[in-house]
Amino acid sequence: MLAVLLAVATIIALTVNVPGPEEIRDRVAAAGLLGVAVFVLAYAGLSLTPAPASVFSIASGVLFGFVGGALVVFAAAMIAATIAYGISRYLGAEALARYGGDRTARAVAFLRERGLVSVLLARLIPLFPFWLVNYAGGLSGITFRHYTLGTAIGIIPGVLSYVALGAFGTDPLSWPFLAAIAAFLVLTLAGSYSARRMRSSKPMLAEGAGHA
Template identity: 50%
Template sequence: MQTRSKAVLALILVIAAVVAALTIDIPDPEPLRERVAAAGAWGVVAFMAVYVLVTLTPFPASALTIASGLLFGLVTGAVIVLVAATVGSWLGFRLSRWLGRDAVARIGWARVASIDALIGRRGFLSILLIRLVPVFPLVAVNYAAGLSAVREREYVLGTVLGIIPATIGYTALGAYGTSPLSWPFLIAVVAVALIAAVAGFAAKNMRVPAA
C-alpha cells in the first residue's frame, strides 16, 4: 500500500471516528482514568515502557498516542508521548548503528534507502521535516537515520521538535474523544486530517515507494 493511500485511509478513519462518536453512546472514561491515576507513577512508567517498545516495531504508535490522551488527558498525555517517543526513537537510532546496514535492510531496504537519500547531508533540517510531515513510519525513520551520517544530537533534536504537532493532535483525539462536539476535539480532528493530507501530498511529490 502506498503512503498516499495510507494518508487517505487515515482521513477516512478520522471521519468514521467522528461519526461513531456522534452516534454511539460512548462510556465515561473517568473510571478508567481514576484507575490509572491510582497506579501512580508506576502506571506512567508502564505505559511509557510499552510505548518505547512499540517504537521499535512496525506497529502504529499513533494508536498509543490516542490512548495516552484518553488515559492521562491532553497535557500529561502529550508530555508522556513526547518523552517515550523520543526515547524509543533514540534507541532505534542507536540499535540501527550498532547492528549495521545488513541487519536493518531486512525491515525493507527500499523504504529505508529512500529515507537515507532524503536525509542526505542536511542532518537536523531533514529529520525535522520528515518528522513534521510523517510520510514514513516512525520505526523506518529511526533505523534509516541510524544508518545515515546524521549526528546523534541533530537527530534527537529534530525528532523532539518534529513530532510535537502530531503528538498534540492525536493526544487531543483521545483526551476529547468522548466530547465530539467540543471545540478541542474538532480542532484535533482538523489537525490530524491536515497532517494526513499533507503527508499524502508530500508522499506523492517525493514518490515514496510502497511499503
Template identity: 45%
Template sequence: MDESTATRPDADRRTSSRTAIVVKAVTLAVFVALAVTVGMLVDLPELEEIQQTVADLGPAAVFAFIGAYGLITLTPAPKAVLSMAAGAVFGFWAAVPIVIAGAMIGATAAFFLGQLLGRSAVEHFIGPKVEKIDRLLSRRGLVAVIGVRMVPVIPFTAINYASGLTGLRRRDYLLGTAIGMMPGIAAYVAIGAFGFDLDWPFWLALGSLGVLTVGAGLFAWRWKKHDEDSDDESDGERA
C-alpha cells in the first residue's frame, strides 16, 4: 500500500468532519437568524390583550403562557416585558413559578440544542465567547452559573446555547439556572404586579433591579480582569 493510499482515509475523514461542521454551523446560523427575525418582527401583545386572552383560556392560560415564554426564551427577544406582564395578569405569587417554568423550558431546550449541533459549529458561529464561557463555568460549576444568572455578564440566550458545549455538568447548569434567575424574575414580576399601585413592593423591586445591575457591573469587571490575568499566565507559560 503506497503512502497516498494510506493517507486517503484520513483525508476523507477530515473532509467529512469539516463538512459536518459547516452544515451544523449553517443550521445554527439559520435557526438564530429566524429567531432574531421573529423577535424583531413579531410585536409582543399589549397587557390588555394578554388579560383578555387569559380570561378566554381560563386555567389553560397558565400552560399557554409557559409555552410561549419558553419559545421566546430561545430568541434574543426581551423577556422582561413578559415577566412584568405575568405579574400584572397572574399576580406576584402565581407569576413567579410560571415565569421560572417557562424560562427553564427555554434554557433547557437551548442547552440540548447546543449539544446537538456540537462545539465546533457553535464556535464557528459565535467565536471566542464559547471558550470564555467554558473557562468560567467549567472551573466554578454551580457557583458560576448562579453568578452569571443572578448578575448576567453574558446575554441569557448566549449562555443557554454555549453551556451545552462546555464541560459544565447538566445538574449544575439546571440547578444554577433555576436559583440564579429567581431574584431577577421576582423583581420584574413584582414591578408588573405592584407597578400600578406604586406602593413599597414596587419600589423594593425597582431597588433590587438596581442592586443587580450594579452587581452585574462589578462581576463583569472582576471576570474580565481574571480572564486577562489567565491569558497573561498562559502566554508566559508558552514563552
C-alpha cells in the first residue's frame, strides 16, 4: 500500500504542477482554526468507516508539519475511537458483527481477554484495522477508561510514523524520514506475525467469543 502511494505521488509530482509542501502549509495556515477543525472532523468521520485513514495521517504531516500533524491526527483518532465505542456499546452493532464476521469475533475475544493490555497491544500492533478495534471495544464490554487509556498510549507510534512520512517525505534521505519508514515496517511486520499467530490459535479465540 505504501509503495503504491509513493509511486502515485512521484508520478503526480513529475507530471502535474503541484504546489510544494511549504505553499500547501501556508494555504492551510491561512484558513486558521477552521481548516484544522475541518480536517479533524473529516479524519474522524473517515475513521468510523473501513476506509484507510492512513492516507489522511500522511497528508496531515504534509499540511501541518510533524508536531502539528501528530497532534491533529491524535485528536481526530481519539474522537473517532470514542464515538465508535459509544455506538457499539450503547446502540448495538449487530450490522458490524455480521459485516466483520469471524474477524469481528476474534477482535472482541482478544480485547476481552486482558482488558487494558489487550487494547494497548491491538493499538500498538496493527493486528486489526483501527476502525474494527474501535467498534469491537464497545462490543467487548471493556471499561471506557481502559479502552481510552490503551488507545491513547497505543496509537502514538503509528501516528508518529505515518505523520513523519508526510512531514519529511520531501527529504527521503533525512534521518526522520528513514526512521519513519523503519517504524512503519516494524509495525507492519509485527502485525503480520501476530495475525498468523492468531489464525493458528483460532479455535481458542472462537471459544472465547462464544461467551459474548
